[in-house]
Amino acid sequence: MAPTRSRAKPIPPMTRAQKHAATHEKLLQSAVEVLVEEGVSRTTTLEVQKRAEVSRGALLHHFPTHAELLSATVARLVQMNEAAVWKEAKALASVPDPVERTIRTLANAFEHPSFAAELELWAVARTDLPLRESLHIVERQARESRDRVLQELFSPLAENPQMNLVAELSTEFIRGLTLTTILRKDLRQREKLIREWIGVAQHLLGPPQAK
Numbered sequence: 001m002a003p004t005r006s007r008a009k010p011i012p013p014m015t016r017a018q019k020h021a022a023t024h025e026k027l028l029q030s031a032v033e034v035l036v037e038e039g040v041s042r043t044t045t046l047e048v049q050k051r052a053e054v055s056r057g058a059l060l061h062h063f064p065t066h067a068e069l070l071s072a073t074v075a076r077l078v079q080m081n082e083a084a085v086w087k088e089a090k091a092l093a094s095v096p097d098p099v100e101r102t103i104r105t106l107a108n109a110f111e112h113p114s115f116a117a118e119l120e121l122w123a124v125a126r127t128d129l130p131l132r133e134s135l136h137i138v139e140r141q142a143r144e145s146r147d148r149v150l151q152e153l154f155s156p157l158a159e160n161p162q163m164n165l166v167a168e169l170s171t172e173f174i175r176g177l178t179l180t181t182i183l184r185k186d187l188r189q190r191e192k193l194i195r196e197w198i199g200v201a202q203h204l205l206g207p208p209q210a211k
Contacts, residue, residue, distance in 0.1 A: 024062050026052040031069055032076045036113045040124045045069060070121060071134035078142045080114035082149050089153065098156035099202050103170050105153060107194050110178045119179060157205060166201045173197055 014022065030052040035043045045066055049059045063069035088108040095101040109115065125132035150167050157163040181190055 023052075023054055023058055026054060027059060027062050027069075028072055028076060032073045032080075032117075035070070035073055035077075035121075036080075036117045039117075040070070040120050043070065065130065067128070067130035067134045070131055071138045074118065074121070074135065074138040074142055077114050077118045078145050081109065081112070081118065082145065084109040084112040084114060085149055085153060097202075099166075099205060100198050102154050102156065102167075103174075103198050103201060104194065106170055107174050107177070110174050115178060116182065119175065123179075160205050162204050162206070166204055170197070170201060 027048060031043060031048045034047055034051060038047075045059055045063070048069065049056060052059070059069075063072060085105065088105045089101075092101050092105050092108070095104065121131070121135060125135050150171065151158075154163055154167045157166065160166075177190060177193060
């Protein structure tokens, strides 16, 4: 007797809510891709609509304005940036000095395109009031995630009372260095500045046994 073949269960049709969520995700993912690959100036609603392969009406339903579309990418960029940090942390795990290891991890992570894309959004928002207002809202929500990543990254220095100061200064220094590097591709100068900042940070933190 031939064995009975089990019939594959038919896939149920998507509900309206599932279709809505799927379209939203397609638009958001397309916007992030264009932003990271092409920059803010090319992340137009038309380009995102074309890449997501949705109608104009669908795009406007999910993101009524260009500012809302751009600001919606921030949460996804923050996720990508966090992944970049832990990828670089793993690559530099063998560096023995915790100060050098954490600062170089941060510096290498900021070289990932997702960090540059987020910085570019803020640069453009300087003269784009609707975008700036939208970014202020989503950035407040993203700040908690960034603070958590910084605290975890710099946790080997947690017992040092200067740790928070060094973490904040390192972030601001590397953010500025990232913008400078976009304009001036001088890798030797970049490396020199990173080494000098590591020395300054080590001085601020004092010897390892200091409390």
